[in-house]
Amino acid sequence: MPLITYREAIKQALAEEIEHDENVCIMGEEVAQYNGAYKVTEGLWEKYGDKRVIDTPISEAAFSGLAIGASCLGIRPVVEMMFMSFSYVAIDQLFNNASFCRYMSGGLMNVPIVVRGPANGGTNVGATHSHTPENMVANHPGLKVVCPSNAYDVKGLMKTAIRDNDPVFVMENTLLYGEKWEVPEEEYLIELGVANILREGSDLTIVAHGRCAMIALKAAETLQAQHGINVELVDLRSIRPLDEETILNSVKKTGRALLVEENKPFCGVDAQISHLIQLKAFDYLDAPVHRVSAIDAPQIYAKPLEDWQIPNEERIIEGALKCLA
């Protein structure tokens, strides 16, 4: 199987879907002629032209709303946010119109758009460029959100997101763009709402999503090698819909859970998952559920401190040891 980057996997998904459906178009700042701020869309404009790959002015509210309006008539726009942080100036469009129009119309409308872009910290750019709003998205019934942790997942989930008839956010990660994974050449899709067990184990369940799943994978190897702790790692992939069953089955097996995410802890995704575990696997727990999240402050600029603020291997190992104490 070819090894390709996370970036290349997204590009392949976009290109395949542009070819698959004439109504799919990509829009966003610098996506066409400049080849994408992070080169995710490199070459697509050259190949598919102005109609399918569209540069926008710096007007997130206008082009998000435009995409929503267009989707009502069957266009399937994939909207790139240069950073998910910038979606905040389009909150009314995304969090009122994309999420609620279907409901407020009693089911007469649907909004098949994809909103994609990097949603991560760890890049030494300060608080305005480091948001991880998957929890905010998941808080809006009507929206769906996925956080792919690797190239294989991002390709399969992106393609599914584009074909889905509801609005789907795909949260990418700039720190993963250059990383490589094996991705098959033949076409595949990954269903929303299906978690992936990245590693089977018996002592402790770690639940993570996005890049944190990859960090947790490394931590799990260290925990095995240095502490003899056998970790089962559940990569959520999809936040809403959520694969509750896989989480619960794993926790019931191991009796312990550590929840890892880059979100700030208050009302983070793992707050919901923690509730789920205590409600539905209470009798199986041998220890309290622990969490490793971003340290609760605006994202700090200074690199050594930011590297400590968001979950890293060391903090995950510390959290795991607490679960087993």
Added chain:
Amino acid sequence: MPAAKKKSTTKGSPAENFLQAPINANLSSEEKRDLYRTILGIRRFEERSLQAYNQGKIGGFLHLYIGQEAVAAGVVSLMEENDHIITAYRDHGHALAVGMSMNECMAEMYGKHTGCSKGKGGSMHFFAPEKNYWGGHGIVAGQTPLGAGLAFALKYKGLKGCCVCFLGDGAVNQGSFMETLNLVSLWGIPVVFVIENNGYSMGTSLARSSAEENLAHRADGFDIEWDVCEGHDVFEVREYANRAMTRAREEMKPFLLEIRTYRYRGHSVADANHEKYRTKEEIEEYKKNKDPINVLKAQLLADGSLTEEDAGKINLEVKSEAEAAAKFAEQSPVAPRSEIQTDVYWEVDNDTSNSLKGTYFFND
């Protein structure tokens, strides 16, 4: 107010002669009576809804369109197969004009299952996509990028049509609208923005909210053609809107049309203070000289397409239709509680394979 420097180059008929403009002169007597019926129907429907609101049968807000009826009726009467409209929360007039039934609209305000949105949207959120009517939006100017998107889709698909997106004089000061003006001009999108300038945004007069009172002039900053007209004469509305809509369809260009109109009632029915921020005389003056129903009636009586008898008959018909709608709404059931969690996700509602995996709703 300074005189408007008309940027629009499209020629129209002389101001006093709108009934003779080709777009109106070709109307049959029946079509003219239909316009009268639409305008009168909106008025009677809203009067009846006001009564229901005052009886506590309608909750939330009730933004009445009374006084502005000729704007929606005029524009909608020009819609062709691939034309679409979208508006804000003052949406009853547009809904009835596109042909939504009084029953479904009234029932929606009553929060009933038989309402156009099954009681999930309320007065501000009426939708009828099959009639090319896309709401009904509660956030000021939030509908303006959507209107651009509907028109974008027409262009993308190579369809000849336009989207008319209505907004208020207060809405022009929202960033989303200004962003959208730039975008539609840049991309050549066939959207007509109609500013229904009724002089007030809630309790704030135009002079207290917009630095440049000629709202249409903003189009100049985005290289968009614009025009200004009065909204009490449905034939004037049709003449100006026709120019804008035709141009959008033919040339794939946006247009900004400011229509000067007036609302008789408060911002919403909860706005009991509306005689504090404007004078009684101002309201009476408009009612006396520019009431869209009276103006149209006089024109139709004069040109012989309507008799007093016809007018009386139409009045009785729409009044009893509104009365029947209230009864229908009253007698309709509220949706069952299980409906709270439907119409959230298309894939779930349609029971597709995409909806089989994972949890979509997080109940306690």
